[in-house]
Amino acid sequence: MTDARAAIVALACLSACTSSGGGPRVTVASKAFTESVILGEVAAALARGAGADVEHRRQLGGTEIVFRALETGAVDVYPEYTGTLTLEILRAEMTGTSGGRTLADVLTAHGLRATRALGFHNNYGIAMTEARAAALGIRRISDLRAHPELRVVLSNEVMSRADGWPGLRAAYALPQAARGMDHDLAYRAIAGGAADVTDVYTTDAEIRAHGLRVLDDDRRFFAAYEALFVYRADLATRAPAVVAAIARLEGRVDNAAMIALNARAKLDHVPESEVAADFLTTHIGGAVTPAARERVLATIAARATEHTAMVALSLLAAIAVAVPLGIVAARRPRLGRVVVGVAGLLQTVPSLALLVLLIPVVGIGSPPAVAALFLYGLLPIVRNTHAGLVGIPESLRVSARALGLPSAARLRLVELPLAMPTIVAGIKTSAVIAVGTATVGALVGAGGFGQPILTGIRLNDFGLILQGALPAAAMAVGLESLLAAVERRVVPRGLRPPAA
Amino acid sequence: MNLRLAGVTKRYGAGAAVDGLDLTFASGKTTALLGPSGCGKSTVLRLLVALVTPDAGQVEADGRPLPAHDIEALRRRIGYVIQDGGLFPHLTAAGNVTLMARHLGWDAARIAARLEELRALTRFPADGLTRYPNELSGGQVQRVAIMRGLLLDPEVLLLDEPLSALDPLVRAELRDDLRAIFRSLGKTVIIVTHDVGEAAHLADVVVLMRDGRVVQQGPMATLAATPADPFVAAFLATGNGVPAVTEPQR
Secondary structure, eight states: OOHHHHHHHHHHHHHHOOOOSSSOEEEEEEESSHHHHHHHHHHHHHHHHTTOEEEEEEEESOHHHHHHHHHHTSOSEEEEEHHIIIIIITHHHHSSTTOOOOHHHHHHHTTEEEOOOOSOBOOEEEEEEHHHHHHHTOOBGGGGGGOTTOOEEEEHHHHHOTTTHHHHHHHHTOOOOEEEEOHHHHHHHHHTTSOSEEEEETTOHHHHHTTEEEOBOTTOOSOOOBEEEEEEHHHHHHOHHHHHHHHTTTTOOOHHHHHHHHHHHHTSOOOHHHHHHHHIIIIIOSOOOOOOOOOHHHHHHHHHHHHHHHHHHHHHHHHHHHHHHHHHHHHSHHHHHHHHHHHHHHHHSOHHHHHHHHHHHHOSSHHHHHHHHHHHHHHHHHHHHHHHHHTSOHHHHHHHHHTTOOHHHHIIIIIHHHHHHHHHHHHHHHHHHHHHHGGGGGGGTOOSTHHHHHHHHHHTOHHHHHHHHHHHHHHHHHHHHHHHHHHHHHSOGGGSOOOO | OOEEEEEEEEEETTEEEEEEEEEEEOTTOEEEEEOSTTSSHHHHHHHHTTSSOOSEEEEEETTEEOOSSOHHHHHHTEEEEOTTOOOOTTSOHHHHHHHHHHHTTOOHHHHHHHHHHHHHHTTOOGGGTTSOGGGSOHHHHHHHHHHHHHTTOOSEEEEESTTTTSOHHHHHHHHHHHHHHHHHHOOEEEEEESOHHHHHHHOSEEEEEETTEEEEEEOHHHHHHSOSSHHHHHHHHTGGGSOOOOOOOO
């Protein structure tokens, strides 16, 4: 670990890292959808029962992030699907020249292992309302061919993927044209009678809620997405009891059970930890102590602390680096073009991609979020420092030199004060960007106001979304006025427009 | 301090701003560099404080070429008031005047005493010291710039068109004050102007320039009585009627 990396980790760990003595430390992770979070809670409870000191990194922002975190050791175990592993993450290696390698072989090459299948499969599926399907006598996907009048509405992802609608339509020679829309909206369309056929994930809680019939994939078009846990090979030596405990789930969770669990969390709004604990006591056996429930106010306070820490750390670091860079850029025009160009390039990297790239360097949690915010914060400050210094009238530069001020003193006494209004404007821009962008920190487990937003989107809970969005907006406004006050302190009166 | 230009040429782009110029500035005298816009007179001032370096020839102070390093020490011995004053907008009048003193670590009492001396010398209003440049009149700006140039009690004072941007009444008043200041200080003063009347009023010696060269130099009376060529006679005849065209800043 480099010094810089250690420093970032140390700073960002202030709130995140708590240690308690005892068993091995195990980090469980889950992706940002309810089923994954429930399975993460189940695994966390089992690991805790096996004596481990467990941390559950809930709802990380996607397969790329979680798998990268697992590979680098920031995460020890998380629930995954065979289809995702073989068709997405490890596709190249599975189908490479070597050929015929099993999933276990490829995982071993990555220092990973997997449990056996848990019992349910979360495939893509095609569904209709039970009533409509019964009326038309449709049981299999191939039955759809006889009903070209049916209106097909699919989630956008399925519309575009080769192994989605285009392939399905060809495989079954379906006559219908499909429209794409958001997955949740597609459910509402079919429940409201605005559509007849939609795609589902075969463990979606909505299947039961909306009374849907999942049609038989009689030509075996959709790949199997069997659930299992992937874990680091070293976990088996570090915490064999944990691996054994999680393995107790193998073959114990069928589709009906998983749909029921999803429905309790998503439709009945029971916290995932409680859903997991109930499942373990009734199906797996053994005493389970659910994690303590958090109170709303305490949660908001904790989110605010995380969010503020992320913004403050990244902004201070960005100022400390970007202002000197801007000065160098202003004094050496050729280097300056390079510096501003690179900072601009960083700005164009999508936040999710940047976070994925940062995980191997700084792990998960707040360090990659702080690092990403820091990188995004550089450009406005570098550019404005550069512009502020370059924009100083030539006559004032000449005056400062003619007085006999040496270079460093000219910078400190004349040039920086004159550039200050522009520099402060750049800092304000960076601060507002940081407050907004910090919400994506939740994707890598950094907490902050993005956490309730992410959960709210996942559970379709508007109140929860507001719990994150409103404080974040308030923080942006508050920070603006705080910086306006700072501006009044650091921008000399002579540089402000004269009072009316 | 004796300042001398020996065969100095300085080019900007295609044309020469000064062209093989030989000039000696007498110690303790006021010299006016006079001539039409673009004749190279402002460039002479910049050469003297090494803000520009000659393409040929050399600039000498006390018989030695200007040093390549530590030019700051020389600049502190020469007060240079650029056109329009060049006051720093982020500092008050007092802040502008005493900037170098604070940089050099003078104590507060010494700074206050020197500020008061300069204020009295330039007849600057006491209540103006706390104002920012954008709150001062044109004449006040020039007085502050002159105070700033004189702070370290330099041996030489350079002024670039100190009166050109002022309206006529203020201009006449400041012109008279400048003459009084030059007389009382007895320093070497070099003032750039395109105004024949100002040169006559302020200078012991007039250097009339055209196209980067000296056409004629000497007391104004001599130039008037025995013009070296028709240009001298014609330029002197313009008197105060020359429109106040200012040279662009390089």
